[in-house]
Amino acid sequence: xxxxxxxxxxxxxxxxxxxxxxxxxxxxxxxxxxxxxxxxxxxxxxxxxxxxxxxxxxxxxxxxxxxxxxxxxxxxxxxxxxxxxxxxxxxxxxxxxxxxxxxxxxxxxxxxxxxxxxxxxxxxxxxxxxxxxxxxxxxxxxxxxxxxxxxxxxxxxxxxxxxxxxxxxxxxxxxxxxxxxxxxxxxxxxxxxxxxxxxxxxxxxxxxxxxxxxxxxxxxxxxxxxxxxxxxxxxxxxxxxxxxxxxxxxxxxxxxxxxxxxxxxxxxxxxxxxxxxxxxxxxxxxxxxxxxxxxxxxxxxxxxxxxxxxxxxxxxxxxxxxxxxxxxxxxxxxxxxxxxxxxxxxxxxxxxxxxxxxxxxxxxxxxxxxxxxxxxxxxxxxxxxxxxxxxxxxxxxxxxxxxxxxxxxxxxxxxxxxxxxxxxxxxxxxxxxxxxxxxxxxxxxxxxxxxxxxxxxxxxxxxxxxxxxxxxxxxxxxxxxxxxxxxxxxxxxxxxxxxxxxxxxxxxxxxxxxxxxxxxx
Amino acid sequence: xxxxxxxxxxxxxxxxxxxxxxxxxxxxxxxxxxxxxxxxxxxxxxxxxxxxxxxxxxxxxxxxxxxxxxxxxxxxxxxxxxxxxxxxxxxxxxxxxxxxxxxxxxxxxxxxxxxxxxxxxxxxxxxxxxxxxxxxxxxxxxxxxxxxxxxxxxxxxxxxxxxxxxxxxxxxxxxxxxxxxxxxxxxxxxxxxxxxxxxxxxxxxxxxxxxxxxxxxxxxxxxxxxxxxxxxxxxxxxxxxxxxxxxxxxxxxxxxxxxxxxxxxxxxxxxxxxxxxxxxxxxxxxxxxxxxxxxxxxxxxxxxxxxxxxxxxxxxxxxxxxxxxxxxxxxxxx
Numbered sequence: 001x002x003x004x005x006x007x008x009x010x011x012x013x014x015x016x017x018x019x020x021x022x023x024x025x026x027x028x029x030x031x032x033x034x035x036x037x038x039x040x041x042x043x044x045x046x047x048x049x050x051x052x053x054x055x056x057x058x059x060x061x062x063x064x065x066x067x068x069x070x071x072x073x074x075x076x077x078x079x080x081x082x083x084x085x086x087x088x089x090x091x092x093x094x095x096x097x098x099x100x101x102x103x104x105x106x107x108x109x110x111x112x113x114x115x116x117x118x119x120x121x122x123x124x125x126x127x128x129x130x131x132x133x134x135x136x137x138x139x140x141x142x143x144x145x146x147x148x149x150x151x152x153x154x155x156x157x158x159x160x161x162x163x164x165x166x167x168x169x170x171x172x173x174x175x176x177x178x179x180x181x182x183x184x185x186x187x188x189x190x191x192x193x194x195x196x197x198x199x200x201x202x203x204x205x206x207x208x209x210x211x212x213x214x215x216x217x218x219x220x221x222x223x224x225x226x227x228x229x230x231x232x233x234x235x236x237x238x239x240x241x242x243x244x245x246x247x248x249x250x251x252x253x254x255x256x257x258x259x260x261x262x263x264x265x266x267x268x269x270x271x272x273x274x275x276x277x278x279x280x281x282x283x284x285x286x287x288x289x290x291x292x293x294x295x296x297x298x299x300x301x302x303x304x305x306x307x308x309x310x311x312x313x314x315x316x317x318x319x320x321x322x323x324x325x326x327x328x329x330x331x332x333x334x335x336x337x338x339x340x341x342x343x344x345x346x347x348x349x350x351x352x353x354x355x356x357x358x359x360x361x362x363x364x365x366x367x368x369x370x371x372x373x374x375x376x377x378x379x380x381x382x383x384x385x386x387x388x389x390x391x392x393x394x395x396x397x398x399x400x401x402x403x404x405x406x407x408x409x410x411x412x413x414x415x416x417x418x419x420x421x422x423x424x425x426x427x428x429x430x431x432x433x434x435x436x437x438x439x440x441x442x443x444x445x446x447x448x449x450x451x452x453x454x455x456x457x458x459x460x461x462x463x464x465x466x467x468x469x470x471x472x473x474x475x476x477x478x479x480x481x482x483x484x485x486x487x488x489x490x491x492x493x494x495x496x497x498x499x500x501x502x503x504x505x506x507x508x509x510x511x512x513x514x515x516x517x518x519x520x521x
Numbered sequence: 522x523x524x525x526x527x528x529x530x531x532x533x534x535x536x537x538x539x540x541x542x543x544x545x546x547x548x549x550x551x552x553x554x555x556x557x558x559x560x561x562x563x564x565x566x567x568x569x570x571x572x573x574x575x576x577x578x579x580x581x582x583x584x585x586x587x588x589x590x591x592x593x594x595x596x597x598x599x600x601x602x603x604x605x606x607x608x609x610x611x612x613x614x615x616x617x618x619x620x621x622x623x624x625x626x627x628x629x630x631x632x633x634x635x636x637x638x639x640x641x642x643x644x645x646x647x648x649x650x651x652x653x654x655x656x657x658x659x660x661x662x663x664x665x666x667x668x669x670x671x672x673x674x675x676x677x678x679x680x681x682x683x684x685x686x687x688x689x690x691x692x693x694x695x696x697x698x699x700x701x702x703x704x705x706x707x708x709x710x711x712x713x714x715x716x717x718x719x720x721x722x723x724x725x726x727x728x729x730x731x732x733x734x735x736x737x738x739x740x741x742x743x744x745x746x747x748x749x750x751x752x753x754x755x756x757x758x759x760x761x762x763x764x765x766x767x768x769x770x771x772x773x774x775x776x777x778x779x780x781x782x783x784x785x786x787x788x789x790x791x792x793x794x795x796x797x798x799x800x801x802x803x804x805x806x807x808x809x810x811x812x813x814x815x816x817x818x819x820x821x822x823x824x825x826x827x828x829x830x831x832x833x834x835x836x837x838x839x840x841x842x843x844x845x846x847x848x849x850x851x852x853x854x855x
Contacts, residue, residue, distance in 0.1 A: 041814050044606045050561075125573060130566050186607045203694055206606065207617050207806030211694070233689075235804045236813065240688050243675055244804075249687055399819040403556030406568060410554070441568050 032228040032520055034501070036513070037241040037250040041234040043206050044190040047168035048120055051127040053420050057232050057513040061212060063168035063195035064219075066095050066114065066149075067161070069509040072276050073330055074424035076162065080109065080169060080196070080219075090156045090463055093164075097147045101219040103171040104193070104200040111143035116172035118151070120184045128166035131422070135160060156461040158468060162425040165509070170194045198516035199230055209233035218516070225503065225519035245271055245496055251520070252504075255495035255511060256280075258371065259317045265496040273496050277321055279328040279421040279508035280491035281429065282372070284364075284380070284414045285405075288484060289439075289446025293413060297354040299483035302414070303341040304348035305383030306376075306486050315375050320489035325480045326430050328490045333426035333459075333472030338480055340487065348387045359389055365404075365412030366395040373416040376488065380414070405444040415444075418491070421508040426472040431456050434479055447484045524847055531840045539832055543595065546828045547588050550821055557604050557819035578604065591825070600829070601822035610826035614808065618830070619701025620690060621800070621807035625792045627704075628727045632734035633785060639735070640742025640781070641774060647747065655739060662736030667795060671729040671802040678725060685724045688804040692718045726803045730795055734788045741784045745777030752776070779850050786842030790835040 040054025047059045060068075066081040078084070081095040101109040118141045121129055140152045153160060171194035178188035185194075193201040198220070199212035211231040216222070233250070235241045242261050244250040246268045255274075257265070266273045286302065287293050312320050323329050324340025352359070364380060366373040374395050381391045394412060396404075401417075404410040422428055432438055435456045436448040452475045459471035480487070495512050497504060500520045506512040558575045559566070575581050579590065594601060600610040643655045679687040686692075696706040696715050703719035749755065750773055758768050796809035804810075808827060815823035 043603070043814070046607075049605075049607070125570055126562065130562075130570055133567065133570065183607070190606045190608055205616070205694070205806070206608075206613060207620070207811065208690075208694065233804070235688065236810065237802050237804070239672060240675075240802055240804055243680060243687055247680055247683070247687055249689070397555070397817065399555040399557065399560045399817065400553065403554060403559045406556075406559055406571070441566070 032226075033231065034227045034229070034251045034515060034518060034520065035231045035233065035249070037235040037244055037253040038209070038232050039234070039236065039238075039241070039254050041206070041236075042204075042209050042232060045193055045201070045204060045210065046186060046189040047127070047170065047195070048117070048124055048129075048184075049126045049186065049190065051131075051166060051422070053511060056510050057515075058193075058210065059168050060197070060510050060514045061199045061230065061516075062193045062197040062201055063170070064101075064197050065165040065167055065169065066097075067164045069165055069424055069507050070505070072278075072506050072508060074279075074421075074507050074509055076165070076424070079165075080114075084161075086463070090158075090461075091153045093151045093153070093160060094144070095149050095151075097149065098219055099147060101196055102217045103174070103196045104215055105171065105174060106217075107171060107173065109169065109171075109196050110146045111149040112146075113169055113172045114149040114167075115141045115143050116175070117167055117169045120170065120175070121167060124184050124186065128163070128422075131163040131166050156463075158463050159423070159425050159427045159431070159460055162423040162427075166423065169196065171196075198514075202229070220516070222516075227515055227518055227520065230515045242496075245498065248498065251498040251501050253496055255493040255506075256491065257494065257496070259319045262319070262494045262496070263317075270498055271496050272499050272501070273494050274504060274506065274512075276493045276495075276506045277330055278491045278493040278506075278511075279331055279424065280418050281323050281326070281328055282320070282376075282416070282418050282488045282491065283326070284376070284416045284486035284488070285412075285445050286483070286485050287408075287411050287413050287446055288482075289408060289448075290411075290413065292355060292357060292359050295355050296482060297351040298359060300341075301348045301351040301355070301387060301389075302380070302384065303483045303486050304344045304351065305387055305389075306341075306380050306488070307343040307383060308341075308488060309343065311376060311379055312489055315379070316372070316489075319494070320492055323487060323490035325476045325487050326433060326485065327426050327472070327476060328421075328429070330490070331424060331426060331429075333430070333469050333476065335473040335476055338477055340480055341483070343383070345383065345386055348383070352387055352389070361390040361392060363413045364391055364393050365401060365415035366393060367401055367417060368395040368397045370398075376416045377414075380416075380486070406440055408440065408446060411444065411446075414486070424509060426468075427456075427460055430472060430475055430479065431460055434475070434484060435460075445484055447479075447482070449478060449482060449484075452478045452482075524844060527843060527847060528840065531836075531843060535833075535836055538836060539829060540592075542832045543592065543825070543829060544588065546825060547591060547821075548584070550819075550824050551584055551587065553819070555819040557821060560819055561605055595829070600826040603823050604820050605818060610822050613811065613823070614826050614830055616701075617806060617808045617811050620805060621793065621796050621809060623702045623704065624723065624726055624730065624796060624799075624805060624807060625789065627723055628730035628734060628792055629785060629789055631727055632731040632738055632788070635731070636735040636738030637742050637774075637778070637781065640739040641746050641769060641777075643739060643743040644746035644750065644777075645769065647743075655743075659736035659739045662732045663740075665733075667729055667733065668798050668802060670732065671725070671799060674725045674728060675802070686722045688802075690719070690722050690805055691715065692722075695719070726799050726805055729799050729803075730792050733795075734792060737784055737788060738781055741781045742777060745780045746773055749773040749776040775849060779846060782842055782845050782849065786839050789838045790831075793831050793834060 042055060045058050047063050064080050067076055068079040070077055080097055080101060082098045084093060084095045086093055103109055119138060122138045135153045135155055135157045137154055142150045144150055174194040175185040175189055178185040191204055198215055198218050200215045202213045203211040209232045213229050238261060241253040242265060245253050265271045286299050292298050312322060324338055327334045364377045366377040377393045381393055384391050419429055432442040434443060434447050436453045439446055455471040455475040459468045462468055502521055503517045503519050504512050505517045559571050562571050562574055579587060602609055603613060639655055643652045646652050675687055678685040691703055695703050696710055699706045699709055707715035707719055796807055797812055800807045800809035801813055812827045
């Protein structure tokens with residue numbers, strides 16, 4: 001009935017659609033500029049507001065601490081401090097600062113900056129605050145002179161030194177000049193920086209990430225090979241990070257990708273995958289305080305019902321190391337002669353038969369969006385069903401799970417999750433997860449064994465390393481014997497990098513995101 | 522005058538609609554058993570630290586008091602601050618708004634300029650091969666999940682053929698902020714390289730968003746044109762010897778577009794929601810990505826800010842649709 005020039009119109013439509021198709025994509029080609037795709041957003045740059053693994057790059061590249069953790073296994077080494085002394089009563093730690101350390105604005109870093117940084121952390125009550133809040137009172141940190149700073153502890157703590165790297169030192173004068181209504185300069189520092197780190201912030205957009213240029217006057221100096229510029233971009237989709245690395249948009253991304261993606265990257269011509277055993281254990285909390293889980297035989301029955309080998313070798317393709325106890329294999333204080341639990345349904349049934357009273361339906365918690373936790377929950381459910389226990393799996397986002405973990409009534413019976421390294425000391429795991437005074441806070445198992453607690457308490461305050469190691473080894477064995485949790489594996493880190501990237505130094509604290517060692521060939 | 526009355530009438534509904542949205546989203550987001558304070562305080566935080574922070578942010582108060590305080594703040598133009606960044610929500614939102622608007626508007630534009638003519642062709646050539654092919658395409662557009670299509674586009678056009686950027690909004694950081702729309706800002710500063718970079722980065726996310734939108738427009742336009750073609754006035758115009766081109770594109774299309782324009786308004790809202798997925802896949806630094814992170818973090822103020830902003834945009838677009846409809850068809854001015 002009607003005629004229109006269909007062919008002409010379709011040709012025009014196709015032409016419009018394809019116009020952009022001939023525009024060549026622009027890869028990141030700038031020499032000596034490293035672009036990292038991060039799984040978490042950089043919604044704030046304030047080093048005293050956040051203390052997580054996802055945003056570690058801002059803290060370790062833009063800022064320095066008095067001390068820092070390096071390499072794997074992590075070694076604690078002086079950084080801004082050139083030395084320290086501990087008083088006879090082990091309550092005062094005095095650090096002597098290197099002379100002439102410069103902030104990015106050219107001013108000199110002095111003891112007053114360290115004092116202000118500690119006061120700011122304690123005052124804001126965020127980030128790494130809880131590492132110090134129990135042992136340092138506000139107003140007690142002193143600048144003895146411009147290069148000497150003294151921390152005065154309210155009680156002895158052999159863990160204190162290990163946590164010192166968590167205190168990023170900020171330029172006190174600069175931050176104070178941006179304080180508004182006593183906010184510690186929080187709004188300003190959330191989108192600016194006031195550090196002395198190896199790289200100085202050059203551009204920041206919360207939606208896009210941050211870019212920083214090499215700080216030539218950094219106190220550690222620079223060798224012959226280095227990066228001129230670093231850029232960290234949040235890319236939430238795993239697939240986009242992987243494809244971006246394969247086609248050269250990015251030079252590196254996080255080292256805890258799903259195994260299928262690691263294999264995909266390893267097969268790419270552009271990518272090298274580096275591997276290290278990290279310090280990040282995967283386990284299931286058991287709510288020891290709630291009936292019937294206060295019965296050790298039920299906890300043992302559960303521990304014997306998880307198929308560890310299938311999980312590690314089949315589901316994870318052997319990409320993790322079996323870890324039988326509550327701290328990583330590769331940290332001191334973890335005994336090497338503990339065999340832990342195996343998948344043994346007969347033993348599980350034997351222990352179940354010894355449980356007093358009926359066992360109700362068990363709620364197994366998993367973290368929604370974290371596939372491994374859901375797979376582990378399903379595997380345990382299968383094992384428990386075989387010994388006649390009824391279970392249900394509840395997968396909820398971390399924001400929900402983290403709230404429930406602090407509430408004895410709302411807490412799941414079991415919950416699969418990881419415990420990362422914030423400082424390389426056994427207290428990071430055993431002391432926080434199983435000490436009685438941490439119940440409801442970091443001890444989400446409601447586990448309290450007086451013998452274990454005495455060992456952990458002594459290890460926390462005794463300055464003798466040999467005594468501490470022995471205590472942790474004993475505590476480790478007792479916790480395993482009590483089947484306080486289902487301990488599964490220690491994570492391996494598979495860091496994917498563009499083949500031109502060299503000099504990567506991995507440490508479980510920082511996950512190889514300290515860029516001053518990296519260069520490109 | 523009738524149009525002014527129409528606008529006034531719609532604006533009157535604006536406040537109660539937004540108020541209802543506010544109460545609904547506030548209630549839903551706060552009754553979810555998440556604790557944003559425990560979450561952002563971190564796993565090392567003590568219970569005392571969390572209780573102090575909860576009191577500081579007013580989360581220890583009854584929900585109705587929190588809601589009342591929030592409503593008062595919103596009516597004073599204050600969307601609050603992010604629990605994470607401490608920055609005003611409005612600052613974070615408006616920094617990302619242009620990215621989402623640019624993506625959405627270009628998608629609406631592309632889907633319309635392709636969808637409307639294809640709909641006309643499908644109607645004029647109804648039951649022909651081309652109509653069947655277009656039906657196959659449009660059904661595919663409506664049926665295929667956008668996240669899957671996005672990944673396929675990435676694999677084909679970026680990885681295999683290497684003719685489009687994989688992700689991001691532009692190479693580097695983009696032009697200095699003038700309007701926040703990279704296409705416009707790069708033209709204002711006369712930087713063609715930036716303009717082409719911005720345009721090329723739009724191709725895949727726009728294609729992902731525009732394809733299902735175009736399918737809807739094609740279907741509605743086809744239906745509208747078919748209705749109009751069978752009208753008496755078309756028979757009259759044919760009898761009068763009007764050229765077919767004039768009849769179709771001037772008279773038939775005007776009447777057929779009434780339903781399509783309504784759909785375009787709805788599509789705009791659907792596309793804003795669709796950006797949540799598309800922005801995550803293409804790493805597009807817009808409101809969708811912001812909403813995803815805010816929900817994952819239970820950042821209440823940010824969730825509320827996103828919802829109110831998109832709600833207001835949706836209401837605004839529907840107002841524009843009503844105005845355009847009344848201009849196309851004066852009978853709608855009542």
